[in-house]
Amino acid sequence: MSxxxxxxxxxxxxxxxxxxSMKEVDAVIAKYPKGYQASAVxxxxxxxxxxxxxxxxxxxxxxxxxxxxxxxxxxxxxxTFYTMYNLAPVGKHHLQFCTTTPCWLRGSGEAVEAxxxxxxxxxxxxxxxxxxxxxxxxxxxxxxxxxxxxRNGDEFYEDLTPENVVQLLDDLKxxxxxxxxxxxxxxxKSSGVEGATCLHEQAKSAGIKIAxxx
Amino acid sequence: xxxxxxxxxxxxxxxxxxxxxxAEQLGIEVPRFCYHDKLSVPANCxxxxxxxxxxxxLIASCAMPCADDMNISTxxxxxxxxxxxxxxxxxxxHPLDCPICDQGGECDLQDQAMAYGYDRSRYEExxxxxxDKELGPLIKTVMTRCIHCTRCVRFGDEIAGVEEMGVIGRxxxxxxxxxxxxxxxxxxxxxxxxxxPVGALTSKPYAxxxxxxxxxxxxxxxxxxGVGSNIRIDTRGGAVLRILPRLNEDVNEEWISDxxxxxxxxxxxxxxxxxxxxxxxxxxxxxxxxxxxxxxxxIKKADKIxxxxxxxADCEAIIALKDLMDSIGSKQYECRQRVAQFDATVPAxxxxxxxxxxxxxxxxxxxxxxxxxxxxxxxxxxxxxxxxANRIKIGVIGPEMDLNYPVKYLGDTPSVLEELAAGxxxxxxxxxNAQNPMVVLGTGMLRRHDGMALQALVRKIAEKYNMVRDDxxxxxxxxxxxxxxxxxxxxxxxxxxHTILQSDVVYLLGADEMAVSEIGFNSFVIYQGHHGDxxxxxxxxxxxxxxxxxxxxxxxxxxxxxxxxxxxxxxxGDAREDWKIIRALSEVMxxxxxxxxxxxxxxxxxxxxPVFEKIGAVIPVEWAAFGKDGKCDPAPFVLPxxxxxxxxPITRASNVMKKCSAAFVQGASDKKAVVNG
Ligand code: SF4
Ligand code: FES
Ligand code: FES
Numbered sequence: 001m002s003x004x005x006x007x008x009x010x011x012x013x014x015x016x017x018x019x020x021s022m023k024e025v026d027a028v029i030a031k032y033p034k035g036y037q038a039s040a041v042x043x044x045x046x047x048x049x050x051x052x053x054x055x056x057x058x059x060x061x062x063x064x065x066x067x068x069x070x071x072x073x074x075x076x077x078x079x080t081f082y083t084m085y086n087l088a089p090v091g092k093h094h095l096q097f098c099t100t101t102p103c104w105l106r107g108s109g110e111a112v113e114a115x116x117x118x119x120x121x122x123x124x125x126x127x128x129x130x131x132x133x134x135x136x137x138x139x140x141x142x143x144x145x146x147x148x149x150x151r152n153g154d155e156f157y158e159d160l161t162p163e164n165v166v167q168l169l170d171d172l173k174x175x176x177x178x179x180x181x182x183x184x185x186x187x188x189k190s191s192g193v194e195g196a197t198c199l200h201e202q203a204k205s206a207g208i209k210i211a212x213x214x
Numbered sequence: 215x216x217x218x219x220x221x222x223x224x225x226x227x228x229x230x231x232x233x234x235x236x237a238e239q240l241g242i243e244v245p246r247f248c249y250h251d252k253l254s255v256p257a258n259c260x261x262x263x264x265x266x267x268x269x270x271x272l273i274a275s276c277a278m279p280c281a282d283d284m285n286i287s288t289x290x291x292x293x294x295x296x297x298x299x300x301x302x303x304x305x306x307x308h309p310l311d312c313p314i315c316d317q318g319g320e321c322d323l324q325d326q327a328m329a330y331g332y333d334r335s336r337y338e339e340x341x342x343x344x345x346d347k348e349l350g351p352l353i354k355t356v357m358t359r360c361i362h363c364t365r366c367v368r369f370g371d372e373i374a375g376v377e378e379m380g381v382i383g384r385x386x387x388x389x390x391x392x393x394x395x396x397x398x399x400x401x402x403x404x405x406x407x408x409x410x411p412v413g414a415l416t417s418k419p420y421a422x423x424x425x426x427x428x429x430x431x432x433x434x435x436x437x438x439x440g441v442g443s444n445i446r447i448d449t450r451g452g453a454v455l456r457i458l459p460r461l462n463e464d465v466n467e468e469w470i471s472d473x474x475x476x477x478x479x480x481x482x483x484x485x486x487x488x489x490x491x492x493x494x495x496x497x498x499x500x501x502x503x504x505x506x507x508x509x510x511x512x513i514k515k516a517d518k519i520x521x522x523x524x525x526x527a528d529c530e531a532i533i534a535l536k537d538l539m540d541s542i543g544s545k546q547y548e549c550r551q552r553v554a555q556f557d558a559t560v561p562a563x564x565x566x567x568x569x570x571x572x573x574x575x576x577x578x579x580x581x582x583x584x585x586x587x588x589x590x591x592x593x594x595x596x597x598x599x600x601x602x603a604n605r606i607k608i609g610v611i612g613p614e615m616d617l618n619y620p621v622k623y624l625g626d627t628p629s630v631l632e633e634l635a636a637g638x639x640x641x642x643x644x645x646x647n648a649q650n651p652m653v654v655l656g657t658g659m660l661r662r663h664d665g666m667a668l669q670a671l672v673r674k675i676a677e678k679y680n681m682v683r684d685d686x687x688x689x690x691x692x693x694x695x696x697x698x699x700x701x702x703x704x705x706x707x708x709x710x711x712h713t714i715l716q717s718d719v720v721y722l723l724g725a726d727e728m729a730v731s732e733i734g735f736n737s738f739v740i741y742q743g744h745h746g747d748x749x750x751x752x753x754x755x756x757x758x759x760x761x762x763x764x765x766x767x768x769x770x771x772x773x774x775x776x777x778x779x780x781x782x783x784x785x786x787g788d789a790r791e792d793w794k795i796i797r798a799l800s801e802v803m804x805x806x807x808x809x810x811x812x813x814x815x816x817x818x819x820x821x822x823x824p825v826f827e828k829i830g831a832v833i834p835v836e837w838a839a840f841g842k843d844g845k846c847d848p849a850p851f852v853l854p855x856x857x858x859x860x861x862x863p864i865t866r867a868s869n870v871m872k873k874c875s876a877a878f879v880q881g882a883s884d885k886k887a888v889v890n891g
Contacts, residue, residue, distance in 0.1 A: 058394055071377035072393040080382045138385075 009089055015059035021051045025067065038070045041078050045085050046153075054094055054152055055086040083137040084153055091126045091133035093172050096150045100139040107161065108147035112136070114162035118169055131173055144190045145182050159184035218284035233275035233286055234262050242288055245297060245326045247304075247411050248363040249276035252467060253372055259304075259363050261326065263296045264288045272296050294330070301331035304361050307342050308412070315359065317413030319426040323361065344389050350397030351873040352404055352476055354421055360390050360414040366406045373469065374400040375598045375618025390414070399878055401591040401858055404475040408459065408468070419476055419870050420456045424448075432782035433460055435769060436474040437526055437762045438862060440693040441570070441592045442771030443470045447763055447782040454478045454763050454783060464571045464832075465771070471591035472874065473858065473865060478763075480868030484746045486758040487787030497756065502788070505755050506802040512719050512738045513542065513803060520546040520714030523706055524724035524743065525695035525862045528767035529776070530815045531742075531759070531792035532706050533822060534807055535723055538796055541805045546717060548709035549701020551728035555665030556841070558707040563669060563840035564699075566593075566772040567687035568652050569832055574600050576688065578648035579608045580641060582631065582672060583851035584656025585615045588858040589694040590772065594618070607648075609641040612656070612851045628668060628846035635674050645679040652681060652688035657698070658854035662847060670841025682837050693772040694855055695862070697724070703770045703823045722749045723792070724759065726863050742795060744785070745863035757799075758789035761864065765791045766812060768819065768826065775832045776825055 017025055028043040041064060048060040061079055065072040079085045083096065097103075097112050112123065115134060119127050126133040142148045145158030149165070157168055157180065164183040171178040187193050196210045203210050217226045220237050227236045232255070234244050247259040257277035264275045267285035272292060287293060305327065312318045344357040362381070367390065370379045378398055382391045392398065398406070406415045429448040436443040436457070443466035446458045457478050459470040489505040490497040513519060521539055523532050532549070539547050550558075557563050568576065573596045586594035594617070600606055601619040608621045611630045624630050624641055633639040637646075645651045653676055659668050673689065675681075681688030693699050701707055714720065716734040724743035730752050733739060741753035744761045762769070764785040770776045785791070790798075793815050800807040809815045820826040825833055859875040860866050 073378055073380035076393050077380040077382060081384045 012057050012059060015048070015052070015057055015063050017048070017063070018051060021047050029068075038068050038074070041068060041070070041075055042082075044068065045075070045079055049085060049153070053089065055089050083135070089126075092131050094133045094135070094152050096135050096137045096140070096153075097123070098138070098140045098142075098146070098148045098150075099136040100143075102139070102143040103147040106146040110162045111147050111149070111160040111165045114166055115169060118166050132169070142190075145184075145187065155180050158182045159187060216280040216282050216284075218280050218282065218286065220286040221288055227280050229279075231280050233264060233266075233273070233278050233280055233284070236280050237264075237275065237286070237288055244275055244288055245330055246276055247322060247326075247361060248365060250365050250368075250409060253365060253368040253409070256364055256368070259361070260300050261297065261304075263293060263300070265290045265293050297330040298332060301327055302336070305331065305335065306337050307358075308361060309341065309358050311356075311359070315356070315413040316354075316416040316421060317359075317410075321413060322411035342386065347391050348397060349392070349406075349415075350399075350403070351870065351877055352418055352472060353398065353406060354416050354418040355414060356416070357389065357391075357414055359412050361412055362388060362390065363411060364390070365409040365411065366390060366415060369406055369409050370398070370400070372602065373405070373595060373599070374402045375595075376400040397877065401471050401473070401587060402469055402595060404472045405459070405469050417456065417476075419479060424450055424455050429455060430782075432780050434763065434779045434782060435777045436470065437528075437696045437769045437779065438473050438477055438865060439471070439590050439592075440566075440695055440699060440772035441466060441471075441590050442696060442769060442775060442777050443474050443592055444777075445470060445474060447780075449782050452783050454481055464569070465775070466592045467595075469592060469595060471858075473591070473861070473871065476870045476874070477865045477868045479870050480745075480864040480866070481761055481763060483869070484863070484867040485786050485789075486744055486746055486750060486756055487785075487789055488758055489788065490753075490756040492754045497753075500755075502798070503802075505757060506799050509719075509740055509755055509799060510803045516718035516738070518546065518713075518717040519544045519719045519721070520548075520709060520717035521721040521723065522547070522551055522711070522714055522725040522728060523549045523697060523701050524551065524722070524749070525697040525727055526743075526762060526864065527697045527700060527724045528762070528765065528769055528779070528792060529700045529704060529819055529826070530767050530812070531723055531796060532700050532704050533815060533819050534793040534796035534800075534809075535721065536704060536706050537807050537818070538800050538803075538805060539721075541800070541807075542803075546709040546714045547706050548711055548714055549698050549706045551698075551711070551725055552661045553663065553711060555661075555663055556669050557666060558702055560838045560840035561703070561774065561835040562687070562689065562837050563673070564691045564693070564702055565774045565835060566654075566690045566692060567834070568690050569773050570596055573597055573652070574603070575686070576600060576648075576650050576652045577604065577606050578644050578651040579606060580611065580634075580645065580651070580653040580675075581608065581621070582611045582653060582655045583659035583853065584612065584654055584692050585617070585853050585855070586654065586692060587615070587617055588853070588855045589656060589692055591858070593692065593772075607641075607644045609644065613853065615853070626850040627848055628664070628671070628851075629848060631668070631671050631675065632846070635671055635678060637678070645675075648679075650686050650688060651679050652690060654690045654692050656692055656851075656854055657694055658852050661854070662849070664844065664847045666842040667844035667846050668841070670839075670843050671846065673839070673841055687834070687837070691772075696769040696771055699770040699772060699774070700768075703774065703776075703825050704819065705822060722753065724863070725749050742792065743863065744789065745867055747863040747866060757795050758785070758787065759792040759795060760785035760789055764789075767792070768816065768829070770825060773832050774825055774835065776829050778829060 024047050028040045029037050032039045044064045049056045061075045065075045099108050119132050121127055123134050123136050140148050147160045148158050159182045215226050223240050237244050244262050246262045255277050257274040262275045263272040265287045346355045346357050367379045371377050378392050382389045407417050429450050432447045434447050436445045444460040444462040446460050448456045457475050459468050461468045489500045491500040598619050609624050610621045611624050612626050676689040715732045719738045722741045726747040726749040730748045739753045740755045741749045742757040742759050744759050750756050762779045763782045766781050767779050768776050797807050857879050859871040865871045
């Protein structure tokens with residue numbers, strides 16, 4: 001079901017940006033020439049989402065339309081286009097699994113299945129305790145470390161396996177710190193699992209230290 | 215000028231012409247869905263692919279401008295295969311419900327599937343379904359049929375100026391919709407039905423009524439406002455089933471207003487289909503002879519006889535009534551139904567001199583006491599089009615209203631005009647610096663008792679700011695009905711409305727808009743018209759006439775453009791064409807009018823005014839002084855039309871128009887009126 005159709009929850013009666021958010025809003029709008037303020041729509045939606053429990057209510061879209069002097073439908077179009085924006089409430093941990101081809105080839109299906117089993121919910125659903133929401137999205141742009149999951153729009157966990165992803169869930173639930181990035185252990189950031197293998201000579205002669213190399 | 219070859223034929227085109235347009239000029243058909251000549255080009259459907267020599271890929275001809283030495287093929291095997299591919303993709307999610315779809319028989323998708331598609335489907339997976347949207351009382355949606363061409367979105371953004379529709383979601387979930395299920399608040403919304411190439415958006419009032427091939431099509435014109443939009447009337451078995459626009463670049467391009475399109479159900483209701491005579495306060499059916507004899511008797515005995523023509527009265531009837539009045543020596547006739555204090559003697563003073571197409575040349579517009587959106591939606595669309603293209607400056611003297619282009623409010627009293635005439639005020643600079651400034655007066659201001667002075671004042675403004683030149687006339691009055699233009703052109707004016715309504719005999723030719731309560735208590739009232747509205751209710755004798763779809767008649771639009779309506783269906787019952795009724799009455803009165811055929815009446819009209827010499831054209835008129843200098847009343851301007859959907863006997867009898875009025879005018883007054891309430 002698309003965002004636009006979900007209706008089984010309550011919308012708040014009003015929305016205003018907090019003074020802190022408003023500072024950010026003004027800073028973003030100031031980046032664009034006068035008359036082109038509509039370009040700020042994406043950052044503003046993002047600010048609204050962060051302020052409002054990780055989802056954007058209708059009133060917030062209307063407020064953004066008012067601030068940017070643009071038709072409401074244009075804000076709505078942007079908000080529904082990107083999976084980054086939630087137009088319905090989500091759990092405390094919103095996990096967006098990439099299921100596009102590279103991740104899928106590397107086992108995103110199994111990782112998702114393990115989570116579904118562990119949490120007892122399906123993709124698109126939220127656990128009754130409001131802790132987790134699982135969704136599937138298209139490529140997150142981190143295919144080198146596929147498969148990938150994104151938490152609450154900015155933390156990435158990569159190189160997922162059915163095992164390490166369950167560990168991730170448990171840590172998140174327990175409020176424990178869990179490292180971002182590759183869950184593989186062996187890999188440094190996005191370099192190959194066997195370590196840095198190319199451009200060694202060039203790096204050395206340029207005096208650049210190769211990350212992950214002793 | 216690029217010179218290129220398409221399918222072996224050479225053509226030279228204007229720079230910027232797309233390949234699709236060039237092909238069209240050569241008479242080559244290129245299939246398309248998203249492209250529409252009056253809208254921007256998104257090139258998203260890919261149906262118009264053609265092959266260009268040396269280009270590795272096929273190109274979208276709607277978006278590719280012609281260049282020198284291109285060698286285009288629109289019929290190669292690759293092109294054919296691509297079209298089949300696009301068709302197949304579109305049909306993946308398109309339902310196979312043509313037998314129950316109102317678009318069937320006039321559907322671009324159906325036609326193009328016949329011409330370019332496969333004859334069977336290879337698709338075995340499930341089709342997607344999309345929830346229908348609620349777009350108000352006029353437009354029915356079946357969104358599963360939508361092929362996402364976005365024509366409707368672009369129509370709303372560009373032509374109608376209501377950015378309410380949009381593309382929601384993405385990929386497989388993409389849908390066309392409005393912001394959280396709003397209805398469309400545009401007086402031009404019906405055009406969405408025409409722009410939609412499939413059956414996703416269809417007419418609600420016409421739903422499941424007929425198939426296009428069963429309909430008889432009559433080319434005619436609309437008379438429900440002052441625009442004179444060109445229309446096609448579709449009928450079956452003596453009933454009007456729908457009204458569609460007809461292309462006329464000078465008038466309505468290819469759009470019509472919702473009133474023009476949807477008021478036809480009013481043609482069936484409240485009809486006067488036989489003569490009536492009031493006996494003891496009740497209307498009793500009568501024969502034509504009885505009615506005529508009674509009228510002739512009353513007129514013979516009467517001292518004072520007055521006549522008023524209404525918003526829908528046609529030229530033939532008006533000239534006949536005028537000749538009849540003249541023959542009995544009464545000059546008390548008038549086409550302006552309410553207190554009309556403006557100069558009717560100089561045509562330049564009450565015409566839309568710039569012409570509708572001429573608006574596109576304007577670079578500054580001053581609107582005085584008028585809301586073009588409710589008075590002439592199609593003219594408003596031209597103003598918007600001009601604003602969209604050139605961002606022209608538009609000033610308003612009058613109350614605040616919901617216009618779909620930005621305007622500057624200058625105040626709402628005549629004092630603003632006085633300042634402008636003296637070269638002062640914020641808008642004076644704008645007008646001074648403009649090449650082609652224009653001013654539009656609403657008829658509302660001319661109902662004021664200081665109309666003469668206002669008219670003279672605006673004339674002076676026009677002259678001061680160089681709006682009247684050999685190559686440009688920027689002075690305009692916007693008539694909100696064709697009836698009044700017909701009367702003015704034929705000289706059916708000069709009477710005093712108060713005197714007329716107090717006469718011994720009052721002849722109402724479809725006049726329902728004046729204050730019926732002002733008619734003298736002892737006056738004998740004749741109502742000739744087609745609807746049982748205010749005038750008929752007060753009448754002592756009713757003569758049933760024909761509506762504009764039921765007669766061959768002439769109507770002059772606000773520009774002074776005469777056009778013909780054509781008989782699409784016969785008038786109901788005993789009703790007759792209007793001029794014939796007056797001609798027949800004249801015989802009973804012993805004052806037989808000197809014409810027997812339509813051609814003869816039209817000859818008489820041409821004698822009265824040269825406008826009737828060239829049907830369909832505007833003959834520019836001489837500029838002369840009009841109006842009378844005087845003091846203006848400081849009272850603010852009031853708009854002449856308060857409810858776009860309820861302006862005349864036909865729209866008042868239309869249930870669809872009533873629903874629109876309830877949904878958009880009354881319902882909107884608290885939200886922020888769409889059409890000014
Ligand atoms: S509703 Fe019709 S006009 Fe609008 S996008 Fe769909 S097919 Fe095109
Ligand atoms: S495919 Fe999963 S991140 Fe690119
Ligand atoms: S008509 Fe050219 S892409 Fe749609």
